[in-house]
Amino acid sequence: MGCDGGTIPKRHELVKGPKKVEKVDKNAELAARWKYCALSTEKLRRPIVACDLGRLYNKDAVIEYLLDKSGDRPNSEVASHLRGIKDIKELNLTDNPAWEGERRNTKGDRYEDMHCAMFICPVVGLEMNGKHRFCFLQTCGCVFSDRALKEVKTEICHKCGDPFKDENLVVLNGTKEEVEKLREKMEEKRAKAKATKKPKKNKVAETVAEPSDSKENPESTETVSSEGQTSTQNGGDNSQPVPEPPASSSTKVVTPSAATGSKRSIQTMEEKSETYKSLFTSHSSAKRTKDQTSNWVTHTPYHF
Numbered sequence: 001m002g003c004d005g006g007t008i009p010k011r012h013e014l015v016k017g018p019k020k021v022e023k024v025d026k027n028a029e030l031a032a033r034w035k036y037c038a039l040s041t042e043k044l045r046r047p048i049v050a051c052d053l054g055r056l057y058n059k060d061a062v063i064e065y066l067l068d069k070s071g072d073r074p075n076s077e078v079a080s081h082l083r084g085i086k087d088i089k090e091l092n093l094t095d096n097p098a099w100e101g102e103r104r105n106t107k108g109d110r111y112e113d114m115h116c117a118m119f120i121c122p123v124v125g126l127e128m129n130g131k132h133r134f135c136f137l138q139t140c141g142c143v144f145s146d147r148a149l150k151e152v153k154t155e156i157c158h159k160c161g162d163p164f165k166d167e168n169l170v171v172l173n174g175t176k177e178e179v180e181k182l183r184e185k186m187e188e189k190r191a192k193a194k195a196t197k198k199p200k201k202n203k204v205a206e207t208v209a210e211p212s213d214s215k216e217n218p219e220s221t222e223t224v225s226s227e228g229q230t231s232t233q234n235g236g237d238n239s240q241p242v243p244e245p246p247a248s249s250s251t252k253v254v255t256p257s258a259a260t261g262s263k264r265s266i267q268t269m270e271e272k273s274e275t276y277k278s279l280f281t282s283h284s285s286a287k288r289t290k291d292q293t294s295n296w297v298t299h300t301p302y303h304f
Contacts, residue, residue, distance in 0.1 A: 027114045030130030030131070033056075034129055035117075038056060038057055039075050040057075040061035040075075041074075047090050047091075049062060049090050049091060050170070051082060051087060051089075054136075055173070057079070057088065062085075062088055065082070081186070091142075091143055093119040094143070095119060099118050119143070123145070124147055126145045133171065134173075136169075137157060138170060139164045140157055140159075140160050140162045143172070144158060
């Protein structure tokens with residue numbers, strides 16, 4: 001049953017008080033955010049990319065996530081806002097000359113400085129280890145410390161010379177408040193992009209509809225009559241004199257190219273040509289009978 005044999009229990013063994021909150025080592029937390037990928041939890045290695053929220057990733061890990069967005073992948077919530085490769089920017093980082101790499105302490109017999117970072121600020125020389133605030137530019141991807149941007153105020157990148165604005169600055173591994181502001185900024189940016197895409201789609205639809213309208217209203221065709229005047233199919237009054245057609249051809253039809261013509265215009269032209277043929281054939285047959293009668297009268301002898 002316990003408590004026998006002369007043992008004296010203490011108070012903390014009998015009374016259960018509130019659990020103590022476990023404290024996270026700050027150095028370990030900073031190292032996890034600045035030296036490891038936020039998605040794959042592997043050590044950062046080039047090429048290193050960042051999103052609009054200021055999180056650091058390995059580019060290979062992001063590509064694998066975009067190809068397979070299954071729910072079984074760990075830390076998928078961290079990259080849930082990533083829709084494509086355009087949502088990340090490859091960083092242009094400056095190497096730290098004091099960084100000896102991982103091989104310096106292979107045996108474990110040397111002191112390892114947790115504050116020594118792989119990259120530094122190219123202007124001030126501060127190490128990117130989490131103790132100092134760092135930002136990157138969305139235009140070129142160059143990374144600088146916040147102190148450098150405040151001391152040397154300019155609208156041109158210190159490293160590559162590309163122009164930028166304050167809106168293009170994104171804080172790396174910021175606080176919760178800063179991440180919320182960046183999220184709102186990202187949503188506004190995406191909403192503007194959608195608004196600009198809609199009118200473009202409408203313009204494309206209008207351009208596609210224009211040729212269809214032109215097919216419904218084809219160019220007017222001109223027909224040349226025997227009187228020497230041209231008449232348009234649209235019913236216009238404009239007429240221009242043309243030379244008389246030869247005697248062998250009673251009518252002449254001028255049609256547009258096959259590319260601009262349509263079935264409707266061809267049918268109307270055929271109907272008109274048939275009416276003209278019927279008129280001229282009736283006129284020629286009447287003239288022929290008249291000539292025959294006159295010849296019969298003049299050449300036939302009279303018998304009394």
